[in-house]
Amino acid sequence: MTQNRLMITNIQRMCFHDGPGIRTTVFTKGCSLHCPWCSNPENLSAVPEHYERDGIQGTYGQEYKTEELVKTLLKDRDFWGEDGGVTFSGGEALLQAGALEEVLKRLKELGVHTAIETALFVPEENLRGVLPYIDYGIVDVKVLNPAVCKEVLGGKLEFYRKNVRLFYDSGRLKLFRVPCCREYTFTEENKRLLKEFFREYPNVPVQLFAIHSLGEKKYRSLGRTMWKAGEMEQESLEKYCRELKECGIEAEVIRI
Amino acid sequence: MISKRVIPDDFKENGTDKSYDEVFALICRNIRVQISGSRFVYFIDTDYVMDTTKGYRYENLTPAYCKVLHIGLNGLKYPLEEVTDGFCRSYNSVLDHLILLADRIIAELEPYGTRMERQRRWFERLKNEPVEGFEEAIQRMLFVNQIFWQTDHRLTGLGAWDFYLDEYYQRELAKGSLTKTEAHEILKDLYRVLHHNYEYKSNMLKGDTGQIFVLGRSDEQGNYICNDLTYLFIEAMKDVQQSEPKCLLRVNKNTPRSLIETALESIATGIGAPLIANDDVVLPELIRFGIDAQDACEYGTSACWEPLIIGKSSSLNNMTVLNYLKALDNLLKRERLEDIKTFEDLIDKYLVYLRRNLKAVKRVLACHRFQYNPLLSVFTEDCYEKKTDVSWGGARYHHVGITSVAMGNLVDALFNIREFVFERQIYSLYDVKKILIQNFEGNESLRKELKAKASRYGTDEEEISNLVNRITACVSEEIEGYRSYLGGRMKTGLSGSAYMDAARNFGASFDGRKAGEPFTVHISNEDNDGFTEIVGFASQLKYGAGRFNGNVVDFMVSPDFIHNNQDKFVDFLMACIRKGFFEMQMNVVSSRQLLEAREHPEKFPNLIVRVWGFSAYFKDLPEEYKDVLIKRALKNEGLAS
Ligand code: SF4
Numbered sequence: 001m002t003q004n005r006l007m008i009t010n011i012q013r014m015c016f017h018d019g020p021g022i023r024t025t026v027f028t029k030g031c032s033l034h035c036p037w038c039s040n041p042e043n044l045s046a047v048p049e050h051y052e053r054d055g056i057q058g059t060y061g062q063e064y065k066t067e068e069l070v071k072t073l074l075k076d077r078d079f080w081g082e083d084g085g086v087t088f089s090g091g092e093a094l095l096q097a098g099a100l101e102e103v104l105k106r107l108k109e110l111g112v113h114t115a116i117e118t119a120l121f122v123p124e125e126n127l128r129g130v131l132p133y134i135d136y137g138i139v140d141v142k143v144l145n146p147a148v149c150k151e152v153l154g155g156k157l158e159f160y161r162k163n164v165r166l167f168y169d170s171g172r173l174k175l176f177r178v179p180c181c182r183e184y185t186f187t188e189e190n191k192r193l194l195k196e197f198f199r200e201y202p203n204v205p206v207q208l209f210a211i212h213s214l215g216e217k218k219y220r221s222l223g224r225t226m227w228k229a230g231e232m233e234q235e236s237l238e239k240y241c242r243e244l245k246e247c248g249i250e251a252e253v254i255r256i
Numbered sequence: 257m258i259s260k261r262v263i264p265d266d267f268k269e270n271g272t273d274k275s276y277d278e279v280f281a282l283i284c285r286n287i288r289v290q291i292s293g294s295r296f297v298y299f300i301d302t303d304y305v306m307d308t309t310k311g312y313r314y315e316n317l318t319p320a321y322c323k324v325l326h327i328g329l330n331g332l333k334y335p336l337e338e339v340t341d342g343f344c345r346s347y348n349s350v351l352d353h354l355i356l357l358a359d360r361i362i363a364e365l366e367p368y369g370t371r372m373e374r375q376r377r378w379f380e381r382l383k384n385e386p387v388e389g390f391e392e393a394i395q396r397m398l399f400v401n402q403i404f405w406q407t408d409h410r411l412t413g414l415g416a417w418d419f420y421l422d423e424y425y426q427r428e429l430a431k432g433s434l435t436k437t438e439a440h441e442i443l444k445d446l447y448r449v450l451h452h453n454y455e456y457k458s459n460m461l462k463g464d465t466g467q468i469f470v471l472g473r474s475d476e477q478g479n480y481i482c483n484d485l486t487y488l489f490i491e492a493m494k495d496v497q498q499s500e501p502k503c504l505l506r507v508n509k510n511t512p513r514s515l516i517e518t519a520l521e522s523i524a525t526g527i528g529a530p531l532i533a534n535d536d537v538v539l540p541e542l543i544r545f546g547i548d549a550q551d552a553c554e555y556g557t558s559a560c561w562e563p564l565i566i567g568k569s570s571s572l573n574n575m576t577v578l579n580y581l582k583a584l585d586n587l588l589k590r591e592r593l594e595d596i597k598t599f600e601d602l603i604d605k606y607l608v609y610l611r612r613n614l615k616a617v618k619r620v621l622a623c624h625r626f627q628y629n630p631l632l633s634v635f636t637e638d639c640y641e642k643k644t645d646v647s648w649g650g651a652r653y654h655h656v657g658i659t660s661v662a663m664g665n666l667v668d669a670l671f672n673i674r675e676f677v678f679e680r681q682i683y684s685l686y687d688v689k690k691i692l693i694q695n696f697e698g699n700e701s702l703r704k705e706l707k708a709k710a711s712r713y714g715t716d717e718e719e720i721s722n723l724v725n726r727i728t729a730c731v732s733e734e735i736e737g738y739r740s741y742l743g744g745r746m747k748t749g750l751s752g753s754a755y756m757d758a759a760r761n762f763g764a765s766f767d768g769r770k771a772g773e774p775f776t777v778h779i780s781n782e783d784n785d786g787f788t789e790i791v792g793f794a795s796q797l798k799y800g801a802g803r804f805n806g807n808v809v810d811f812m813v814s815p816d817f818i819h820n821n822q823d824k825f826v827d828f829l830m831a832c833i834r835k836g837f838f839e840m841q842m843n844v845v846s847s848r849q850l851l852e853a854r855e856h857p858e859k860f861p862n863l864i865v866r867v868w869g870f871s872a873y874f875k876d877l878p879e880e881y882k883d884v885l886i887k888r889a890l891k892n893e894g895l896a897s
Contacts, residue, residue, distance in 0.1 A: 010785070011785065012785055012786065013784075013785045013786030013787075013788045013789055014785075014786030014787050014788045014789075014828065015786070016820075016821040016824045016825075021824070021827065022788075022824055022827055022828055022831065024786075024788075054708070055701075055704060055708075056704070056705065056708040075716055075788075075789075075792055076786075076788045076789075076792070078792075078831060078834060078835045079788045079791075079828065079831040079832075079835070080831075081827055081831060084827075255816075255820060
């Protein structure tokens, strides 16, 4: 059944990090995981949430009809240029695959470059539906030990792996992104697993970034506390990045 | 004004002021000639300054420096048989005394022997010969510039030196007597000498000197024209890292990417310059206003951003300030509020009061008469041919301009009133009036709620730009018929330097601003989700019918944002030009740095920030200006509470 509304928390204009060129990024609400370091707590639950920040109250989450959303996004069309466009991020945008497909289709009809940043822990059909309308896929790579993944993130790694393969085979997977934290994704075991994983997908570059605590205020606004991660040393990221490069994997460290 | 002017007793005789000619002669005869170690001779004797305090003084203008390049000072004079009246005599007297001053400089250079031989020759040649070389051309224009400061023309602009100098630069390059690297060094020295007397030159705040080079240009067909010097001027400014002089870069959609990159590299250092003006938007409006197309292509700006035709205009672009909130304040205090039943009624009434305020502005401006000014007449085109002083209409253009403040506060206040009074019906207009008179006392939670709402001014929702355009169209209509005593028309714009001064004694407003708090700055909005939105807004505004007197989009940008994304930022700027902003300036600062600099000024002696239309050292600013910058930076970085 086609749903014609998308639940989103923010439309971030003029993004430089979520794909090629200048982009407008749509943050969708609802996620299938619960990563401890998540910096977007407002995007976890799929329903609108009340918040209070510095004495001011409000709601995270607003439903957009697909046409209305497309119209809003197009305001920045003149800035996208040849390579820029729209990126869907979240939360997990693929949880709203029906409405997302409609929006993406419409954008493609209008000749807009489209991208998605996804954790890919979703049923395969969710991905299949939208795949033809995505030009540029950014896939998060997190914990690759199935048991730890299930326990810490709450996701089944086998689904993820199948989806990554499907995405890769479509030729639309363009970038891997790894949120690095000492406790989970940057352990010796996981670093080894990551390296093996990247080798399975030749020609997909990798971006590494240290997780940050910018989401703290948002946690507080929801009456929650943010998990405190240990300090990540930039140098250790750089070192691992060099290791990846030595294995022939195109990698870089970025700052978010 | 920052520094007090020292006016010697010599300018009076038996208690009465001497004539302009006498005072000008005394200045050229008596000022202390100062030779420094620089390659350029440039000085101002700040103890011997012309008295311009009586009547309406000329300031904020850019003289026609280029007049002295192709001919010596003697050649500019009226031949004897053409000296038919007092003006011609004053005109020649100015030039005679400039020659006398040149002779005094030559005499002072004498003891320096061969070390200052070149400079001596330049001043010799200044009397009767055209310029030959690059440095000589700079020296001549500096001589003109210094005499303008000496005679207390405040905010004296610099103009299109990349074009004035190009002929000499090319000639010397071809001859092999100059290299690009040497030219770069020379320009750095030029910036340094113009930075001398920084305090004397500052007007309202330290750094507010009006010294601005206007670089790059478009021709009538929309081609973009620039040269090596356009780049070199920006690079030299970046390298010397002083607060001023600064530059403005004119661009259009054909501007080469490499020039935008050069500009961005300079902006990214935090010096707040160049300011960027978009010819694709500015030029058509100047032409539609009645300015000759070729003249329009030579526009520069007064001190900050108000377009004027360099060397051909003799009037002021910031005669007074229009406070857009004032009409709303008048309305709430004077109108029978129960008669206002809808938001539409409110807007209609607002426009009635706005027109009344403009009538008052016109009445005040109609009384202005400018001071007799033969020096400016010598360096303003057409005065010679017309044998008419600038103050009697000698120049080609005499349009006057007013700046404005508080449009952002007004728009937010109006939409808040729509919501709280007409839609949610929580308050009546009387309640609003009372709340504002009481400065939100007892209504702090409402004030917080209003303040916490994202500002809608500067968003690209159609209803916002429609309202702004409707209000400014009303201003255009009202000022349309105005003519100054010289026949000049009136212009207006959405930028103004008085966002602090005009707000100081102004009551609270329904955007959550308490009495005395500053107004919003130019076209800005730190609540926006991205800079594209405010540029989108600026491109929806109408700048025609006289609404081109400065319309600056003003951003706060964190240094990391530019440094980590330099290429994409250039893409963004190029897209902005195509989209159609009018003018744009950037403050590249981080809140962390500003907060630290406020605590420990000694650690940041050279931290430069952009204030209204100029760059200044952060340490020199009054606390209230520092606060505004810090607040805006925090908001921009999403850190404001
Ligand atoms: S996948 Fe992203 S949004 Fe979802 S929990 Fe993890 S970090 Fe947060």
